[in-house]
Amino acid sequence: MPRPILATVHTEALRHNLARARHAGGDARVWAVVKANAYGHGIERAFEGLRGADGFALLDLAEAERLRALDWRGPILLLEGVFEPRDLELCSRLGLWHAVHCQEQIDWLAAHKTQVPHRVFLKLNSGMNRLGFKPDAFRSAWARLNALPQVDEISFMTHFSDADGPRGIAHQVAAFEAVTRDLPGERSLCNSAATLRHAGSPLAAGGQPQTLAADWVRAGIMVYGGAPDHPARTAADWDLKPAMTLSSRLIGVQQLAAGDSVGYGSAFVAPHPMQVGVVACGYADGYPRHASGSAASGGIGGPVLVDGVRTTLLGRVSMDMLAVDLSPVLAAGRHAGLGAEVVLWGRSASGAVLGADEVAHAAGTIGYELMCAVAQRVPFAVD
Numbered sequence: 001m002p003r004p005i006l007a008t009v010h011t012e013a014l015r016h017n018l019a020r021a022r023h024a025g026g027d028a029r030v031w032a033v034v035k036a037n038a039y040g041h042g043i044e045r046a047f048e049g050l051r052g053a054d055g056f057a058l059l060d061l062a063e064a065e066r067l068r069a070l071d072w073r074g075p076i077l078l079l080e081g082v083f084e085p086r087d088l089e090l091c092s093r094l095g096l097w098h099a100v101h102c103q104e105q106i107d108w109l110a111a112h113k114t115q116v117p118h119r120v121f122l123k124l125n126s127g128m129n130r131l132g133f134k135p136d137a138f139r140s141a142w143a144r145l146n147a148l149p150q151v152d153e154i155s156f157m158t159h160f161s162d163a164d165g166p167r168g169i170a171h172q173v174a175a176f177e178a179v180t181r182d183l184p185g186e187r188s189l190c191n192s193a194a195t196l197r198h199a200g201s202p203l204a205a206g207g208q209p210q211t212l213a214a215d216w217v218r219a220g221i222m223v224y225g226g227a228p229d230h231p232a233r234t235a236a237d238w239d240l241k242p243a244m245t246l247s248s249r250l251i252g253v254q255q256l257a258a259g260d261s262v263g264y265g266s267a268f269v270a271p272h273p274m275q276v277g278v279v280a281c282g283y284a285d286g287y288p289r290h291a292s293g294s295a296a297s298g299g300i301g302g303p304v305l306v307d308g309v310r311t312t313l314l315g316r317v318s319m320d321m322l323a324v325d326l327s328p329v330l331a332a333g334r335h336a337g338l339g340a341e342v343v344l345w346g347r348s349a350s351g352a353v354l355g356a357d358e359v360a361h362a363a364g365t366i367g368y369e370l371m372c373a374v375a376q377r378v379p380f381a382v383d
């Protein structure tokens with residue numbers, strides 16, 4: 001029998017969450033963002049649940065090839081554009097749309113020999129300061145692109161740094177609006193956080209009444225069932241369902257006496273007699289070691305479900321195992337013996353849900369990171 005750990009991708013949850021993105025985006029078309037191998041879910045595994053999207057957005061040309069190999073004929077957008085001139089040949093061959101964020105990418109286009117003009121998304125750096133043209137360089141970049149026979153339609157995009165937080169997006173929206181106002185073309189501004197929190201607010205593009213959702217929203221974490229603004233809001237608040245369950249089983253049960261400890265560093269010491277379950281999951285599976293119990297927390301770590309009952313980690317997460325408190329499981333009269341189901345995040349067979357966001361929060365990170373970090377050795381299934 002293989003080790004009992006398993007990651008399951010939920011097709012129905014992806015469909016549901018995509019529908020939520022569509023609803024929140026109003027009239028906008030929806031890019032399902034599938035970079036990083038569909039946020040760790042696997043492009044091929046997530047495809048069935050996401051094929052209702054209007055397009056797929058990603059970074060890696062090899063991932064774009066995989067989508068075409070799935071027979072996806074619709075739009076694919078390279079969010080960072082091309083990395084070197086010869087990438088443009090693949091764009092021509094596969095009909096990829098690509099972001100243009102710097103002068104060099106325009107130089108490469110100008111030198112590119114193609115029969116098929118490219119659809120490009122000219123990217124504005126509206127304040128994030130990662131990629132994109134600064135406002136004062138944006139219009140000349142547009143004029144250069146517009147003069148190239150290699151370029152077909154020019155659309156506009158920008159990316160928000162604070163759509164999930166108190167600083168908000170108004171300053172970036174104003175920068176985008178000021179520089180694109182009278183330019184013809186489609187627009188894309190919103191990631192998940194902006195789609196859920198701001199998409200309905202007005203964007204006065206080209207003097208037309210338009211909402212911030214504009215022509216395209218770029219839905220990433222929300223289609224995988226993560227709340228972009230956890231813990232201010234939870235996935236349940238946004239009516240999102242986990243698209244991945246990381247589950248395992250109890251492979252050991254220990255009866256502790258008062259004063260007994262668990263695991264490396266004796267980080268948890270039992271205050272009274274209790275039962276502890278040992279789970280086949282550790283940091284070598286991609287589970288965050290920072291969810292361990294620490295001295296500051298009395299050795300009590302992050303949340304976990306055992307047979308659908310919420311309980312906590314005890315002591316340190318090790319490479320292949322972690323320990324959990326079985327007291328609440330026993331108190332609920334549920335299965336707390338060898339082979340009992342453990343959900344590290346996602347949905348238990350009983351229907352109980354533990355969001356990756358919550359586990360991530362306990363580990364001082366975000367759900368995105370947990371989803372992307374599930375290790376190679378973990379087998380996957382699709383339901």
Ligand SMILES: *Cc1c(COP(=O)(O)O)cnc(C)c1O
Nearest residue numbers: 033079159191192218219220221
């Ligand atoms: C990753 C990414 C997104 C999606 O962000 P989420 O927060 O996951 O919705 C949108 N736009 C760009 C440019 C991205 O890189």
